[in-house]
Amino acid sequence: MILLRARSSLKKQELLQLAERRGALLLNPQKLNSVEELLLSEKLAEDSIREKRNIARKKEKEFLLWLSAAKDISSALEKYSFRIPEDFFFVCFSGKKGELKKDFRLEEKPAALRKRATPLEVERISLSRIKK
Numbered sequence: 001m002i003l004l005r006a007r008s009s010l011k012k013q014e015l016l017q018l019a020e021r022r023g024a025l026l027l028n029p030q031k032l033n034s035v036e037e038l039l040l041s042e043k044l045a046e047d048s049i050r051e052k053r054n055i056a057r058k059k060e061k062e063f064l065l066w067l068s069a070a071k072d073i074s075s076a077l078e079k080y081s082f083r084i085p086e087d088f089f090f091v092c093f094s095g096k097k098g099e100l101k102k103d104f105r106l107e108e109k110p111a112a113l114r115k116r117a118t119p120l121e122v123e124r125i126s127l128s129r130i131k132k
Contacts, residue, residue, distance in 0.1 A: 001042050002092045005029055006106040008085045015085055018104060024092040025060050026082040029112075031068075032089055036117040040125050041067040042093075059093050069128035 008015055019026050032038065045062040048054040056062040061073050070076035082088030087109065092100055100106070117125075 001038070002090070002095065002097050002100060003038060003111075004090050004097075004106070005088070005109045005111045006090050006101075006104075007087055007109060008107070009105045010085060012082075012085050015082075015104065022092065022100070022103070023058060023060050023094060024090060024100070024104075025064055025080075027064075027080050027089040027091060028082050029087055029089050031080050032113060033121055034114040034117040036115065037067065037121050037125060038091070038113075040117070040122060044125065060091065063091070063093070066125055066128065069124045071129070 010018070015026055018024075041063050044066045045054070045059060048066075049059060049062060054062045055065055055071065056073060061076075064076045064080060065071070065073065068076035068080050070079065089111075090100070090104065090106060101108075
């Protein structure tokens, strides 16, 4: 997983179109708290795809569903999508970091994420698909 906080000189719509073609996510940095949350979401997405119990067809969207603890992509995107090209988290599961930075015109910023998630953050992600 390629993860970095960034800004881009591209316009929001250009970034969204490019992200869709390249299988990347552009996330709101205020919604992300820890590296552990991201790694757990990645692992759960991979497991659900491997076990054929995924909701989304694309890995990046399945990852977003786990991260957001949502059951539909539109609400996950509504909650977690980036707002402005000057500050977002870039997440991609394929490609080379240098190429992606060039294509998206990314300038890295300090990530400011904790290493560890809180117990409630882990619980929100890991229990999000248990039926009540």
